[in-house]
Amino acid sequence: MASKSSRSQEHIRNFCIIAHIDHGKSTLADRLLESTGTVDNRGKKTQMLDDLALEQQRGITIKARAVAMRYKRDGVEYELNLIDTPGHVDFQYEVSRSLACCEGALLLVDAFQGVEAQTVANAFAAMEHDLTIVPVINKIDLTHARPDEVAEEMMNSLGTDPDECKRVSAKTGEGVATLLDAIVDSVPAPTGDPDAVLQAMVFDSNYDDFRGAITYIRVMQGTVRKGQKIKFLRAGSTHDVVELGQFAPSRVPCDELVAGQVGYLICNIKSLGDVHIGDTISIAGNDPAPALPGYDRPKRMVYCGLFPSDGQDFSELRDALERLAVNDPSFEFEPETSDALGFGFRCGFLGLLHMEIVQQRLEQESDIDLVQTAPNVTYEITDKRGETKNIHKPQDVPDPGDIEKFCQPIVRCNVIVPEEYIGPVMKLCQERRGIQKGHEVLGASRAMLTYDIPLAEVIYDLHDRIKSCTRGYGTLDYEMVGYEEADLCRLDILVNGNRVDALSVVCHRADADRRGRAVAKKLKSEIERHMFEVAVQAAIGSRVIARETVPAMRKNVTAKCYGGDITRKRKLLQKQKEGKKRMKAVGNVEISQKAFMAVLTDGE
Numbered sequence: 001m002a003s004k005s006s007r008s009q010e011h012i013r014n015f016c017i018i019a020h021i022d023h024g025k026s027t028l029a030d031r032l033l034e035s036t037g038t039v040d041n042r043g044k045k046t047q048m049l050d051d052l053a054l055e056q057q058r059g060i061t062i063k064a065r066a067v068a069m070r071y072k073r074d075g076v077e078y079e080l081n082l083i084d085t086p087g088h089v090d091f092q093y094e095v096s097r098s099l100a101c102c103e104g105a106l107l108l109v110d111a112f113q114g115v116e117a118q119t120v121a122n123a124f125a126a127m128e129h130d131l132t133i134v135p136v137i138n139k140i141d142l143t144h145a146r147p148d149e150v151a152e153e154m155m156n157s158l159g160t161d162p163d164e165c166k167r168v169s170a171k172t173g174e175g176v177a178t179l180l181d182a183i184v185d186s187v188p189a190p191t192g193d194p195d196a197v198l199q200a201m202v203f204d205s206n207y208d209d210f211r212g213a214i215t216y217i218r219v220m221q222g223t224v225r226k227g228q229k230i231k232f233l234r235a236g237s238t239h240d241v242v243e244l245g246q247f248a249p250s251r252v253p254c255d256e257l258v259a260g261q262v263g264y265l266i267c268n269i270k271s272l273g274d275v276h277i278g279d280t281i282s283i284a285g286n287d288p289a290p291a292l293p294g295y296d297r298p299k300r301m302v303y304c305g306l307f308p309s310d311g312q313d314f315s316e317l318r319d320a321l322e323r324l325a326v327n328d329p330s331f332e333f334e335p336e337t338s339d340a341l342g343f344g345f346r347c348g349f350l351g352l353l354h355m356e357i358v359q360q361r362l363e364q365e366s367d368i369d370l371v372q373t374a375p376n377v378t379y380e381i382t383d384k385r386g387e388t389k390n391i392h393k394p395q396d397v398p399d400p401g402d403i404e405k406f407c408q409p410i411v412r413c414n415v416i417v418p419e420e421y422i423g424p425v426m427k428l429c430q431e432r433r434g435i436q437k438g439h440e441v442l443g444a445s446r447a448m449l450t451y452d453i454p455l456a457e458v459i460y461d462l463h464d465r466i467k468s469c470t471r472g473y474g475t476l477d478y479e480m481v482g483y484e485e486a487d488l489c490r491l492d493i494l495v496n497g498n499r500v501d502a503l504s505v506v507c508h509r510a511d512a513d514r515r516g517r518a519v520a521k522k523l524k525s526e527i528e529r530h531m532f533e534v535a536v537q538a539a540i541g542s543r544v545i546a547r548e549t550v551p552a553m554r555k556n557v558t559a560k561c562y563g564g565d566i567t568r569k570r571k572l573l574q575k576q577k578e579g580k581k582r583m584k585a586v587g588n589v590e591i592s593q594k595a596f597m598a599v600l601t602d603g604e
């Protein structure tokens with residue numbers, strides 16, 4: 001039932017929960033919803049803010065969610081707007097848009113794990129948005145909880161006051177009532193003139209099969225009303241407000257949302273592609289409010305090829321990607337043909353986890369068996385004519401003679417490790433061409449190492465290698481810092497002189513010989529013998545740097561059939577014909593899809 005929301009701003013608090021993965025954001029959100037009576041604990045599903053099937057399956061929060069809670073104290077009713085945000089570095093842009101809609105942040109740290117890489121990254125992001133930070137130590141019910149030490153670590157690494165740290169157990173609910181009072185008393189009320197021209201920030205969106213795009217907004221100034229004509233300033237599109245309201249935690253329509261409030265709009269928008277996170281909403285008429293700062297098109301950091309493992313599923317894969325893009329506009333895809341794998345798509349993702357999640361969702365929601373090529377990054381190349389281009393595919397890199405400047409994306413990595421693993425982690429980062437930028441002691445025999453590392457050296461397996469060389473205790477967080485020139489080259493693979501596009505890679509010139517030899521050796525072992533010698537070469541431009549030879553077949557495979565019964569010969573030739581279907585011809589050489597797979601999916 002629609003209700004007029006006439007909340008005065010002084011009784012509104014907008015805050016989010018930020019933390020390292022698994023430190024308890026979603027569980028604490030459940031407790032806050034319960035303690036304010038927003039949900040009763042009879043009907044609730046745990047982690048009710050994680051509603052994407054994959055979130056519940058993987059136990060991680062992928063999409064931000066907003067919920068309005070009513071909290072009564074001393075006869076006054078407060079509206080507490082909670083935004084639960086993804087903690088993973090891949091979704092940093094969504095975290096920053098959620099922070100921009102809040103005045104406060106609960107900085108949650110596990111009472112046993114202590115400060116981790118994403119704790120630091122998210123705390124710095126909250127400070128950049130001038131949010132009031134409420135330090136919270138969670139899981140104090142754990143046997144090995146060490147809240148005093150963790151409070152010390154937080155002071156050393158984040159400058160928080162140990163006496164200000166709220167100590168809670170999101171599992172048992174201990175300390176949650178005190179935390180609610182701290183939110184009311186510490187987080188400032190929002191400002192903004194409800195009578196000014198409407199200016200609202202889009203901080204999230206999701207797709208409802210019946211109502212289309214649901215746009216999450218924070219009203220910065222003015223008032224948005226049901227039936228009003230509004231404009232998305234960056235997208236340039238205008239829409240009528242069909243429904244608006246808040247989530248508590250399901251949708252509760254109301255007549256208006258005033259400056260300071262967080263809620264949702266429904267405008268019969270059929271595709272999430274028309275809703276851009278970070279966009280500004282204002283009136284559709286003349287003199288709209290100015291666009292809010294901080295809007296940024298999602299930066300795809302990682303690309304890979306996705307191909308149906310069986311050629312017939314191409315159209316199914318296309319339909320599945322289109323369906324997924326409606327609900328997750330942050331990844332992009334375009335058709336690509338590969339002489340190795342046939343028809344497929346080149347996809348761009350926010351990061352490695354995002355790529356994994358999209359691939360899993362595709363395979364779950366459309367049960368297509370996918371082949372994924374090794375992920376790579378976007379390079380910035382300036383040619384001899386001074387023209388700079390972003391290159392997403394290795395085969396599009398120009399020949400060496402036409403390259404003036406070859407730049408690669410660099411990320412700043414924060415690695416938090418127990419002191420005994422500092423040596424192995426430093427060695428690993430140096431092997432990945434990292435430049436050390438910092439070494440901070442965090443107390444409790446832990447340290448934070450900061451390295452600038454090429455993104456191409458991070459995306460494939462640096463996170464796993466850090467986990468394995470620190471027995472799982474190390475944590476990694478990174479953020480883009482820019483592009484830097486490097487001595488890079490395109491390494492090509494030729495079969496009897498014909499370049500195999502799908503096998504071209506970008507690598508450091510110093511690595512090219514090693515990688516060329518390894519790929520040539522692997523491909524040689526996978527290519528079947530022909531009636532002639534097959535030369536497998538690795539080359540940089542016209543310079544061959546490695547060669548392997550597949551010797552010619554010495555005898556005719558059907559020879560042993562002569563004199564044998566005709567059916568056996570026919571069966572053998574039929575088998576050969578079957579085998580041919582899965583072959584890709586490169587010049588006069590036939591290479592099996594298995595051979596390409598062996599090379600394409602290898603991270604080397």
Ligand SMILES: Nc1nc2c(ncn2[C@@H]2O[C@H](COP(=O)(O)OP(=O)(O)OP(=O)(O)O)[C@@H](O)[C@H]2O)c(=O)[nH]1
Nearest residue numbers: 021022023024025026027060061087139169170171
């Ligand atoms: N013992 C104990 N376990 C907790 C507490 N809070 C959360 N947990 C557990 O810690 C794990 C992670 O909790 P989540 O709430 O999913 O953590 P999160 O930060 O939302 O994780 P992401 O959504 O992946 O970022 C779950 O198994 C929770 O049951 C607590 O106060 N005490």
